[in-house]
Amino acid sequence: MQESDTATRIVLAAEELFAEQGFIETTMRQITARADVNLAAVNYHYGSKNGLIEAVAQRFLEPLCEQLEQRLAEREIDGHQFPSVEELLEILMRALLVVKEVNPHALSLFMRLLDLAYAPGQDGLRAFLLDGYGDRFRPLIELVRRNAAPVEEDEFFWRMHFLLGAMIFTLSNYATLSAFSGQEAEASADIERTLHRMIPVIGAGFQARGESTWFCKV
Known part of the structure; x- marks a missing residue:
């Protein structure tokens, strides 16, 4: 799968979870599980949870x-x-x-x-x-x-x-x-x-x- 597709899957999964649970309450483990990626992929595309929050925003x-x-x-x-x-x-x-x-x-x-x-x-x-x-x-x-x-x-x-x-x-x-x-x-x-x-x-x-x-x- 292309990296851009992976990045999209991550941000869409995070968006859903943030909307459901809140930014603080959502864990990186939940995001990676829903996006079906590992933590390294999140860090590669967004740097950190804060970077992912900004991308969703x-x-x-x-x-x-x-x-x-x-x-x-x-x-x-x-x-x-x-x-x-x-x-x-x-x-x-x-x-x-x-x-x-x-x-x-x-x-x-x-x-x-x-x-x-x-x-x-x-x-x-x-x-x-x-x-x-x-x-x-x-x-x-x-x-x-x-x-x-x-x-x-x-x-x-x-x-x-x-x-x-x-x-x-x-x-x-x-x-x-x-x-x-x-x-x-x-x-x-x-x-x-x-x-x-x-x-x-x-x-x-x-x-x-x-x-x-x-x-x-x-």
Whole structure:
């Protein structure tokens, strides 16, 4: 079998296992068993487990960025006003759903990758994401910033991370949340509905003015 075929088998096996179990929980032994290769083949093609994680990430981050860039370019051509925060969130959600149609593991992997990036000891992964994709996500972030309520930079920073946190929690725990709601989790249609439910809530958070102050009376 050609080396390129071996590399593809490895990355597809890793992709499936990472989506099912998570990046940390998946072992190299499980990956080699599913791909029917030895550890030397993984090290040869990807260098390490971290290299394999980056290769899997590229497989869905590249088309996601392409979708975002295409949709933002189309919006710039068609519209004369800056898009609203809700419209920008819709663009992000639509891009995620399109990528999911091509790669059924994409949403799960995207959420798990963001979750892992926040974990201690993941400086290398954070550097990989920032260096490789920071500039490509920046136009979307800057448009959200421009159309959100005027707040200080640190306040906007936290609101962006509240957005990511809401997405990570909701999509990473989708099956459990569906069970709590008394509904069965049906893939595409229900996930799309759930994403749309998030848009007005998150959009309202970006439009809130200033910091909220809580006073506790004893």
